[in-house]
Amino acid sequence: MSVNIYYENDTNPKLLADKRICVLGYGSQGNAHSRNLADSGLNVVVGLREGSKTFDKVKSQGLEPVEITAAIKSADIICFLLPDTAQPAVYKQYVEPNIKPGAAMLFAHGFNLHYGQIIPKPENDVIMVAPKGPGKLVRDLYEQGQGVPCLCAVAQDASGQAKDLALAYAWGIGGARAGVIETTFEEETETDLFGEQAVLCGGLSALMKAGFETLVEAGYAPEMAYFECIHETKLIIDLIYQGGLKKMRHFISETAKYGDITRGPRVVPPEAKQEMRRILDEIQDGRFAREWVLENQANLPVYHALLRKDEKHQMEQVGAQLRGMMKWLGE
Ligand SMILES: NC(=O)C1=CN([C@@H]2O[C@H](COP(=O)(O)OP(=O)(O)OC[C@H]3O[C@@H](n4cnc5c(N)ncnc54)[C@H](OP(=O)(O)O)[C@@H]3O)[C@@H](O)[C@H]2O)C=CC1
Ligand SMILES: CC[C@](O)(C(C)=O)C(=O)O
């Protein structure tokens, strides 16, 4: 392996023993991190904006909710577990004027640091612990005695202990049970954005929509198109997740396997890779970041228009009906 991977034995949890950790936000990641840290015996408060409806939820889950300014003033580690788009304003208004000189700032994604939307003071450590999974999984696996693998990185090492602090935090949320891969803010930010745009979210949605539309336009029932191009994706993804292409190809039919290896490359030809390369260029040279920051400043007109279009897509309408047949799927 060309990367450093750290496990529980490589961490020093004592570094956190006398530290007060303030988790800003109680959404997907904030909820999981703060509950895991508390269950690891650490001193955690959840910093919430004034009037937040989440105060009661935090209390009911056994944690201490604190108004954001007070939480920041007393914190040794401030965790930015807020939407990326909210972080710069929260930093300017609350963190910059109130952060203690020796306190650390912790991120779960590097966008705002890497693209200069947050400029930290030199006297603060700036670290990242980014679980490679959604918050629910971070919590569920912790409760089962396991953990979600994490990335860790250091952008600023004012204390001389920033990396050890990040590793100790990864221990606290359970990530070091699975392994913590060392990276940089730059690498995490650019690969995360590329992955979600070209493959995981953007690429996959576009692939499923194109497959669904091709079958429906050829006269097949939308219900059939939904099952073949969307519903069964999970079956295939789960097999790849567990055991790579090898396991997936072990479980599908011989006919499917032959179709996979001969037709798949025609759907994603070399030209698709050229477009992927252009998407990566826009991430690397900051064009995507500038577009996204300006889109937010303009109150998200393109974002809302494109989301509305997809909400009306036949695949979504048919899917909602068919999922009604499968009560076991839940919400
Ligand atoms: N979602 C995921 O699975 C992953 C996320 N990440 C990263 O983790 C970070 C957090 O993401 P995620 O957990 O999805 O965030 P969420 O969108 O789930 O965060 C919601 C929380 O943020 C609070 N919040 C929202 N806006 C503000 C504001 N302006 N001021 C104060 N509080 C605010 C909300 O407060 P209230 O309760 O008052 O509404 C709520 O508690 C991001 O950097 C993201 O990139 C990394 C890996 C995976
Ligand atoms: C894949 C989307 C993601 O990058 C994630 C859950 O890791 C995100 O930003 O939500």
Ligand SMILES: [Mg+2]
């Ligand atoms: Mg991600």
Ligand SMILES: [Mg+2]
């Ligand atoms: Mg992401």
